[in-house]
Amino acid sequence: MHGIGVFVCHCGSNIAATVDVKKVVEMARLEPGVVHAEEYQYMCSEAGQERIATAIREKNLKGIVVCSCSPRMHEATFRKCAEKAGLNPYMVEIANLREQCSWIHKDIEEGTEKAVILARAAIAKVSLNTSLLPGESRVTKRALVIGGGIAGIQTALDIADAGYEVDIVEKTPSIGGKMAQLDKTFPTLDCSACILTPKMVDAAAHERINLYTYSEIEKVSGFVGDFTVDIRKKARYVNMDKCTGCGVCMEKCPSKKALSEFNSGLNNRPAIYTPFAQAIPNVPVIDPTQCTKLKTGKCGICERFCQAGAIDYTQKDEIVTRKYGAIVVATGFEIIKLDNLEEYAYSQSKDVITSLELERIMNAAGPTKGHLERLSDGKAPKNIVFVQCVGSRCDESKGKPYCSKICCMYTAKHAMLIRDKYPDVNVTVFYIDVRTPGKNFDEFYRRAVEEYGVNYVKGQVGKVAPQPDGSLLVHGVDLLDGKQLKISADMVVLAAAVEPSPSVRKIATMLTASIDTNNFLTEAHPKLRPVESPTAGVFLSGICQGPKDIPETVSQAGAAAVKVVGLLAKDKLLTNPCTAKPDELMCNGCGSCANVCPYGAISYEVKEINDHGIRENRRVAVVNSALCQGCGACTVTCPSGTMDLQGFSNRQILAEVDAICR
Amino acid sequence: MEASKKRQSEMVQEISGTNPLKCMKCGKCSASCPAYEKMDIKPHQFVSYVINEDVEALAKCDSLWVCLSCFACVERCPRDVKPGKIVDAARQLAVRQKGGSYLVPDEIPALVDEDLPQQLLVSAFRKFRR
Numbered sequence: 120m121h122g123i124g125v126f127v128c129h130c131g132s133n134i135a136a137t138v139d140v141k142k143v144v145e146m147a148r149l150e151p152g153v154v155h156a157e158e159y160q161y162m163c164s165e166a167g168q169e170r171i172a173t174a175i176r177e178k179n180l181k182g183i184v185v186c187s188c189s190p191r192m193h194e195a196t197f198r199k200c201a202e203k204a205g206l207n208p209y210m211v212e213i214a215n216l217r218e219q220c221s222w223i224h225k226d227i228e229e230g231t232e233k234a235v236i237l238a239r240a241a242i243a244k245v246s247l248n249t250s251l252l253p254g255e256s257r258v259t260k261r262a263l264v265i266g267g268g269i270a271g272i273q274t275a276l277d278i279a280d281a282g283y284e285v286d287i288v289e290k291t292p293s294i295g296g297k298m299a300q301l302d303k304t305f306p307t308l309d310c311s312a313c314i315l316t317p318k319m320v321d322a323a324a325h326e327r328i329n330l331y332t333y334s335e336i337e338k339v340s341g342f343v344g345d346f347t348v349d350i351r352k353k354a355r356y357v358n359m360d361k362c363t364g365c366g367v368c369m370e371k372c373p374s375k376k377a378l379s380e381f382n383s384g385l386n387n388r389p390a391i392y393t394p395f396a397q398a399i400p401n402v403p404v405i406d407p408t409q410c411t412k413l414k415t416g417k418c419g420i421c422e423r424f425c426q427a428g429a430i431d432y433t434q435k436d437e438i439v440t441r442k443y444g445a446i447v448v449a450t451g452f453e454i455i456k457l458d459n460l461e462e463y464a465y466s467q468s469k470d471v472i473t474s475l476e477l478e479r480i481m482n483a484a485g486p487t488k489g490h491l492e493r494l495s496d497g498k499a500p501k502n503i504v505f506v507q508c509v510g511s512r513c514d515e516s517k518g519k520p521y522c523s524k525i526c527c528m529y530t531a532k533h534a535m536l537i538r539d540k541y542p543d544v545n546v547t548v549f550y551i552d553v554r555t556p557g558k559n560f561d562e563f564y565r566r567a568v569e570e571y572g573v574n575y576v577k578g579q580v581g582k583v584a585p586q587p588d589g590s591l592l593v594h595g596v597d598l599l600d601g602k603q604l605k606i607s608a609d610m611v612v613l614a615a616a617v618e619p620s621p622s623v624r625k626i627a628t629m630l631t632a633s634i635d636t637n638n639f640l641t642e643a644h645p646k647l648r649p650v651e652s653p654t655a656g657v658f659l660s661g662i663c664q665g666p667k668d669i670p671e672t673v674s675q676a677g678a679a680a681v682k683v684v685g686l687l688a689k690d691k692l693l694t695n696p697c698t699a700k701p702d703e704l705m706c707n708g709c710g711s712c713a714n715v716c717p718y719g720a721i722s723y724e725v726k727e728i729n730d731h732g733i734r735e736n737r738r739v740a741v742v743n744s745a746l747c748q749g750c751g752a753c754t755v756t757c758p759s760g761t762m763d764l765q766g767f768s769n770r771q772i773l774a775e776v777d778a779i780c781r
Numbered sequence: 782m783e784a785s786k787k788r789q790s791e792m793v794q795e796i797s798g799t800n801p802l803k804c805m806k807c808g809k810c811s812a813s814c815p816a817y818e819k820m821d822i823k824p825h826q827f828v829s830y831v832i833n834e835d836v837e838a839l840a841k842c843d844s845l846w847v848c849l850s851c852f853a854c855v856e857r858c859p860r861d862v863k864p865g866k867i868v869d870a871a872r873q874l875a876v877r878q879k880g881g882s883y884l885v886p887d888e889i890p891a892l893v894d895e896d897l898p899q900q901l902l903v904s905a906f907r908k909f910r911r
Contacts, residue, residue: 462813462857514806514861551807581813581857596812598825603817 139435270661277680293398343656708738721747810854
């Protein structure tokens with residue numbers, strides 16, 4: 120192809136410091152087909168783009184190569200620029216001289232040599248490029264939110280308020296999530312339930328929000344704008360339309376040995392239950408692992424007492440299939456298991472508890488009705504020790520490498536509330552660093568120290584040793600005083616690390632959304648696209664993306680909602696034209712490509728083929744270009760070389776290889 | 782010592798196989814140490830002494846002979862820095878200096894508290910048992 124333009128970017132000193140850009144321009148001029156080559160400080164700037172556009176128009180360029188940063192960064196920018204100047208956007212190639220060259224080389228000669236080769240390969244490729252036109256796909260104007268905690272509720276409310284239908288899928292019997300378990304919230308100490316339950320009611324009452332509680336995602340297919348999702352509605356054994364929520368069944372149920380999930384396992388609940396009194400929906404579920412009737416066929420007490428006739432032991436799981444334009448993941452967190460941190464004696468003593476368990480103990484609706492007492496003997500504690508960073512900031516063999524972010528603040532909150540309600544209780548907090556970035560956060564921590572007399576000790580606890588008299592001997596250190604401490608405590612509270620809800624792995628796999636080594640979902644860009652997954656149409660809200668507190672979660676939920684609304688507001692989406700294309704003449708219908716396609720985009724049809732004058736019916740592969748994501752798996756699998764990827768054809772790739780090896 | 786301060790610090794890191802820069806200064810080692818009271822340089826300080834290239838002070842200190850090599854600090858260190866192994870390495874350096882032929886037997890009674898086990902033997906036992 121004749122009429123190729125090459126544009127080499129300095130990226131300030133990012134590229135120019137390790138690559139001789141003038142040399143790259145000189146060498147590019149020698150390549151076949153190149154009629155124009157120039158360099159500029161910032162090609163992505165308005166002035167830089169103007170240079171490209173001018174060259175395209177004046178020299179009638181047929182294809183361009185921009186030697187700059189990664190295509191992930193600015194391919195879209197340069198494609199748009201080319202399109203404005205009248206060139207098909209798929210006639211643009213990017214040579215990555217920054218991430219794959221200048222940033223990793225120190226020697227300018229080596230860097231330049233590689234830059235020249237990369238430019239040469241891109242020129243070889245662009246000379247075989249063909250103009251491509253994107254297709255269109257429709258947008259289903261309904262969003263799915265996975266997870267019904269504060270993140271999911273807020274996201275759903277914001278989307279629904281903007282005028283779109285939203286479904287929330289929540290795996291437990293009620294929406295509310297972890298926030299419903301909290302007693303008070305920092306830094307203002309409002310009661311968590313008082314600010315959360317109205318939002319739960321709003322979500323349930325909203326005409327555009329539909330709740331699927333006690334339900335899980337079973338299968339996801341499709342793509343941005345047109346996802347198809349199977350939702351498993353687990354059998355509640357209670358008819359939601361008939362139940363009045365009177366609660367008699369829960370009172371009468373004789374099987375009361377299950378541990379209450381809502382109360383962090385600190386007390387029991389019946390086999391038929393709602394997680395908590397303000398649950399939404401206020402319809403109980405029967406736990407089939409606990410119910411005597413479901414296990415042995417004998418009992419049926421709840422059915423006998425139910426005035427509404429709502430109990431239905433024959434109910435089965437039900438699969439609902441729905442279509443969505445966008446999906447928001449808001450799966451939240453769990454507290455880590457403390458098996459690797461046995462020195463804190465969590466499994467040995469009932470009086471060593473996690474902070475989430477303390478929330479339930481402090482809560483008026485909790486197992487102790489809000490009285491601060493030891494779980495072992497019900498006595499009021501006099502000395503309480505808080506241990507921070509339990510399993511956070513650890514080597515990977517011991518715990519989580521990240522800071523859980525919320526523990527410093529909730530520990531200050533707990534310490535303050537205890538000193539406020541029980542001024543005779545001594546509270547000691549062992550800390551490594553106190554991290555309180557956030558509006559009114561450090562002031563809050565200082566109040567705990569200065570006004571409430573909480574004893575903060577810089578140092579970590581080495582061991583908690585349960586004593587025969589029921590007390591707990593805490594071996595700690597005060598690094599500032601240079602003293603080893605042995606404190607006799609009667610309650611120890613561990614600020615255990617948070618981790619993404621384990622269910623998120625399965626969900627991420629179904630969504631083909633990427634996940635990091637700690638199971639947090641990855642953002643499309645850590646700074647500039649923090650609420651979007653790299654998978655188009657999938658958005659992130661709350662702790663599933665990284666540790667965060669309630670104010671941050673609510674802000675992020677709103678941000679995710681805006682992104683969803685921005686997507687649903689469109690009637691049509693342009694699809695990527697770089698999709699697989701079979702050559703029908705060569706296809707023998709073997710089926711290999713369909714087997715490897717992760718998107719289910721390939722099917723087979725029997726078609727009449729005109730093979731050089733011979734007409735016959737053949738089974739051949741057909742690609743649904745709306746489903747194809749252009750991954751290329753089929754092209755390398757095809758034994759006859761039938762499959763080719765538009766924009767990345769076998770010829771183009773081999774031309775690049777040839778150019779590199781020249 | 783003949784080796785430079787930097788080299789000595791590197792030697793401690795090589796012998797112990799630890800990276801002191803991983804330390805987050807939480808002090809859990811010192812909180813766990815049963816011999817803390819008798820130590821002139823505390824377990825958590827061993828880590829920063831190596832970072833600050835002052836191995837000479839470590840080689841001279843009493844803590845080398847007070848450490849029980851119980852390895853509670855190694856076991857509990859959240860960052861896997863293994864302070865006990867640093868103590869161990871500093872002790873080896875000190876021992877190697879004694880005329881190049883490990884401990885001079887006559888010196889042992891002067892260094893070792895009668896009530897304490899012989900650290901090097903105990904330490905070697907603990908180390909190779911793992």
